[in-house]
Amino acid sequence: EPEVTQTPSHQVTQMGQEVILRCVPISNHLYFYWYRQILGQKVEFLVSFYNNEISEKSEIFDDQFSVERPDGSNFTLKIRSTKLEDSAMYFCASNYSPGLAGTDTQYFGPGTRLTVL
Amino acid sequence: AQSVTQLDSHVSVSEGTPVLLRCNYSSSYSPSLFWYVQHPNKGLQLLLKYTSAATLVKGINGFEAEFKKSETSFHLTKPSAHMSDAAEYFCVANSGGYQKVTFGTGTKLQVIP
Secondary structure, three states, rough: OOOOEEEEEEEEEEEOOEEEEHHHHHHHOEEEEEEOOOOOOEEEEEEEEEEOEEEOOOOHHHOOEEEOOOOOEEEEEEEOOOOOHHHHEEEEEEEEEOHHHHHHOOOEEEEEEEOOO | OEEEOOOOEEEEOOOOOOOOEEEEEEEEOOEEEEEEEEEEEEOEEEEEEEEOOOEEEEOOHHOOOEEEEEHEEEEEEOOOEEEEEEEEEEEEEEEOOOOOOOEEEOEEEEEOO
């Protein structure tokens, strides 16, 4: 069964450094998402991406964050200058179409645990 | 706007006894509702989904959930808990064709031998 993959599984970085989290969505999916889960808190939406542009973003997704689909398979989240409070599990998700009942299920990757020191 | 409330942050059951994890939603539209499970250090796995067909939805690993519009609920149940069911469970809603989904705060299920 197709699945969403994410690399790396764990990333440790120093405060102020740039990090890129990588995701490979399911191949025929059209919508891509990033969520994060700070330890002990709920999963929060960051951004959705369709047709090579951001379609929706949350208040969390400020200028420090950017997303890109550099080729036909990868979907990346970049944090330009990491802060301590960026430490979290970051989940990538994808689906075919959010508006259609049969294809709106979001499939999640295993997550990347980001630790900012 | 949509919101999801999971009424219990922790539920503890004995192995072999029934499981009930409660979820209520609030939405201006008819929602799609999902339950996901997250085992320790693992990703989010889809257990089941409701999308306005049958109100009783069967999922993987013996779980099922019933959509009750009058109560705005979508509780998750299982007749007999296994040790392997110990995990965190998330109720998730998507309504109005919004792209983002809304997560509940999660319920940690403990299964006692």
